[in-house]
Amino acid sequence: MDIPKGFAFEETSGGVEAYRLEGNGLQTLLLRDATAPVATFMITYRVGSRHEPEGLTGACHFLEHLMFKGSARFNKQAGTSVFNVLQRVGARVNATTWLDRTNYYEMLPEEHLPLAVEIEADRMRGALLQDEDMERERTVILNELDRGENDPVRKLFHAVWAAAFTVHPYHHPVIGWRDDVERLTPDGLRHFYDTYYRPDNATVSIIGDFDKTEALGLVHRHFGQIASPEEALPAMHVCEPAQEEERRVVVRQAGWQGAVMVAWKSPRGLEADTDALDMLSAILSAGKNGRLYRRLTDTGLTTSAWGGISRFCDPGLAYVFARPAPDKTHEEVESAIHATIDEIKENGITEEELQRARNQRKAQAAFSRDGSFSAAAELNEAIAAGDWKLYTAMQDRINRVTGKHIQRVAREYFVEHTCTTGYYIPDGEASS
Amino acid sequence: MSVSPSGQARTPSFAERISEHLIGPCRLIMLRTPIHNVVTWCGSFHSAPDMGNKEELLLQHLVVSMLDKGAGTLDRFAVAEILENKGAELAFSSDVLRIDFSGRALKKDVKEVLGLTALQLREPLLAGEELAKAKDRISASIKRSMESTSAQASGALRRRIYGASHPNYIEESEERLEQLQRLSIDEVRAYHAAHFGANACTLVVVGDVDESAVNEAVENHFAGWPSRDASPHFAETPEEHDPGVSTVAIPDKENVDVRLGHALAVRRNDPGYIPAFLANFALGGNFSARLMQTIRDEMGLTYGIGSSLSGVSTEYDGHWQVAVTLSKEYVQRGIEETVKQIRHFVAGGVTPEELEEKKTTVTGAFKVGLSTTFGLAKTLLSNVEQGFEIAYLDEFPDRVESVSVDEVNRAITQTFVPDSLHITLAGNVREADLSL
Incomplete structure (x- = not known):
């Protein structure tokens, strides 16, 4: 294989090729x-x-x-702000922060790819992070926080995660607690920037119709000069203590549509048991033949019900979310959720259900290659969970899951003492 | 530099790439793309509701929400099983004057799933025992919108601008909830019989398309679908209302959604549409536009602000609106500064450099938007629905490029009238505390 200068080839999987810049450890996926x-x-x-x-x-x-407030090269005063330069060529540009990762992306006409590479390399170490920008952005973020607080379901998710995790930072909402957002200092942000924004703590992904040698050449040209600090990245040692009894939270807010969330502690994203929980979640909630639809929604107990899992670096939550139908109580819905789970714990699932879930994942895998952004989004979460191959190997992992494995994880993880239950109860008095 | 291995070869036009057929009453458009094994389709037909009768829209919603609850000889679980066993996706929605349907499947399954799509549209069971559940789902959806400051502010603005029989009018949630409970299964079935037919039916299929298989499916399942003679009744223009303020007070919502807007006398096929579109884009089309740059980036007053030409069609007039979210303590100032920016924009217009930047943004974003099978299918379908030739999509970038600064600045002064702005607010706010 002809490997461009400065790169070491690491491996290939599912059409993705992984390289590493030898000078600074930056991982590059094509x-x-x-x-x-x-x-x-x-x-x-x-x-x-x-x-x-x-x-x-x-x-x-x-x-x-x-x-996004700029660097010495790309800034508003010079008429070259990141948004301005990229949106001028039609790019969709944005960034997101989540529990284990922060990502910045540009989806753009392929002839402008060099611009995206240049900008991301420039702001990896060249961001200005000025005090006056921070103060102006603080009120923007507080408005973002207020927008989120308007949504009772979002508050319910925050409340359940905060109750389920008492020590681990998964306790905190990603946007932060209001008091902290109001008090964060430039030094605090600079600390994060200097500690974590470095080549050996990042992965760049390029998806599209490119020439491999030229694409890697771009990465080498723009990122190759950035040195990774000699200090090792700080190790994360926070471990959530074992949950020993069920926890309950209630969110009250003016509104008209209640909700129930039942969550259980689940393993790390890369573990095989998470694959089994993933399939269990599909069997619970995928369509009208899902267990939750049949038991809760088709019977008129809920207007919707679905399950989900988390695939994070550290153990997270598997959960069921449901909206009670009019005149149905939260307690009735919660009881039906547990009955649905208990049935699987007791009797397992059918081969037909398992095959259906596999077929659905197979189709979803094909759909995820429809457009460069959807593949990027899935790669992003796999990288965050700890291994980009989680994206490319997912079908094989799913195909290894058996009915017995699903029944075993249902019995092992969906237990009372690791359960956290949340109700959103619309505040009738306030609503009226 | 270009990093494309395919170089700069001319991209064939849509007109050259598509395959088009009239099959019975249905127009079928197919476009093969290099994607492997994935096929996406979007379709629509006229449902022709009488907008003077608000129950008709609710009946339409009820029919649409019951389409997946069984069809022909298949009960709801059998229908779902066909889709779920294949991992296929199928969705129906009501777009006021039209019913939209869309789907996605692996190549081998397209024929069968298209057949199922037709069966659900043509022969839904509309079973009596499903009606109460459908009402509960729609009722839940309406109640969620009552909790949404965004939905409430937008609804209030539309009620200030339009009369009740305009397609863009949104009725009060409480009234919809009451009407919903009164509707019977006989009325639901009668609405389906009178309004669901192949009226101006178009189906666009994009991706790894097996053209003969799709042709056969459409021939077998859509070709014999009769048209209905229902004709739509709706107001084409907004009502004349003096500008004013409406507030929807919602406790516990510390973020207040605000809308500022007025009626717009521009239709999608008017020569002035693209200049007006570019004018609006310069004001509030994206992060680089005036409103985000000033109200958010410089003043820090909001997380999000933007403007749009809303509900604009070739069939009826729409409106222009600015949408902004403001924390409670910044509502007064945020609205004042927004209006100030609008006035400044209308008085001064755009600069040549600003317009050139917006043109390349719009043409580049157009290209990016066509990079998925859904993006392509939806764009092709919308183009047909607006009554444009396929060539319009090829011409669109050139049409954007050809607009002059004078045309855009003329559109600004003719289209946007700050003194005519209605203002609506939704959230934990009292009009009495504001000076608007």
Whole structure:
């Protein structure tokens, strides 16, 4: 294989080729997609709210906002702000912060790919992070926070995660607690930037109709000069103590449509048991033949019901969410959720259900290659969970899951003492 | 530099790439793309509701929400089993004057799933025992919109601008909830019989398309679908209302959604549409536009602000609106600064450099938007629905490029009238506390 200068080839899987810049450790993933003359460039930093200590919650998200305020080369005063330069060529540009990662991406006509690479390399170490920008952005973020607080379901998710995790930073909402967002300092953000925004803590992904040698050449030219600090990345040692009894939370807010969320502790994203929980979630909630639809929605107990899992670096939550139908109580819905789970714990699932879930995942895998951005989005979460091959190997992992495995994880993880239940109860008095 | 291995070869036009057929009453458009094994389709037909009778829209919603609850000889679980066993996706929705349907499947399954799509549209069971559940789902959806400051502010603006029989009018949630409970299964079935037919039916299929298989499916399942003679009744123009303020007070919502807007005398096929579109884009079309740059980036007053030409069609007039979210303590100032920016924009217009930047943004974003099978299918379908030739899509970038600064600045002064702005607010706010 002809490997461009400066790179070491690491491996290939599912059409994705992985390289590493030898000088600074930057991982580079390439996925050829010739379906349209459009490319997606994405950089994923392995830092998220998981890395935030008490008092600094919301720092990663705040930093993500400030990264758009400019660098010495790309800034508003010069008429070259990141948004301005990229949107001028039709790019979809944005960034997101989540529990284990922060990502920045550009989806743009492929001839402008060099611009995206240049900008992301420039702001990896060249962001200005100025005090006055931080103050202006603080009220923007507080408005974002208020927008989120308007949504009772979002508050319910926050409340359940906060109750389920008492020590681990998954306790915090990604946007941060209001008091912290109001008090975060430039030094606090600079600390995060200097500690985590470095080549050996990042992965760049390029998806589109590109020439491999030229694409790697771009990465080498723009990122190759950035040195990774000699200090090792700080190790994460936070471990959530075992949950020993069921926890319950209630969110009350003016409104008209209640909700129930039942969540259980689940393993790390890369573990095989998470694959089985993933399939169990599909069997619970995929369509009208899903267990939840048949038992809860088709019987008129709920207007909707579905399950989900988390695939994070550290153990997270598997959950069921449901909206009670009019005149049905939260307690009735909660009881039906447990009955649905108990039935699987007792009798397992059918081969037909398992095959249906496999077929659905197979189709979803094909759909995820429809456009460069959807593949980027899935790669992003796999990188965050700890291994980009989670994306390419998912079908094989899913096919290894058996009915017995699903029954075993249902019995092992869906247990009372690791359960956290949340109700959103619309406040009738306030609503009226 | 270009990093494309395919170089700069001319991209064939849509007109050259598509395959088009009239099959019975249905127009079928197919477009093969290099994607492997994935096929996406979007379709629509006229449902021709009488907008003067608000129950008709609710009946339409009820029919649409019951389409997947069994069809022909298949009960709801059998229908679902066909789709779920294949991992295929199928969705139906009501777009006021039209019914939209869309789907996605692996190549080998397209023929069968298209057949199922037709069966659900043509012969839904509309079973009596499903009606109460459908009402509960729609009722839940309406109640969620009552909790949404965004939905409430937008609804209030539309009620200030339009009369009740305009397609863009949105009725009060409480009235919809009451009407919903009164509707019977006989009325639902009668609405389906009178309004669901192959009226101006178009189906666009994009991706790894086996043209003969799709042709056969459409021939077998859509060709014999009769048209209905229902004709739509709706107001084409907004009502004349003096500008004013409406507030929807919602407790516990510290973020207040605000809309500022007025009626718009521009239709999608007017020569002035693209200049007006570019004018609006310069004001509030994206992050680089005036409103985000000033109200968010410089003043820090909001997380999001933007403007749009809303509900504009070739069939009826729409409106222009600015949408902004403001924390409670910034509502007064946020609205004042927004109006100030609008006035400044209308008085000064756009600069040549600003317009050139917006043109390349729009043409580049157009290209990016066509990079998925859904993006292609939806764009092709919308183009047909607006009554444009396929060539319009090829010409669109050139049409954008050809617009002059004078045309855009003329559109600004003719289209946007700050003194005519209605203002609506939704959230934990009292009109009495504001000076608007």
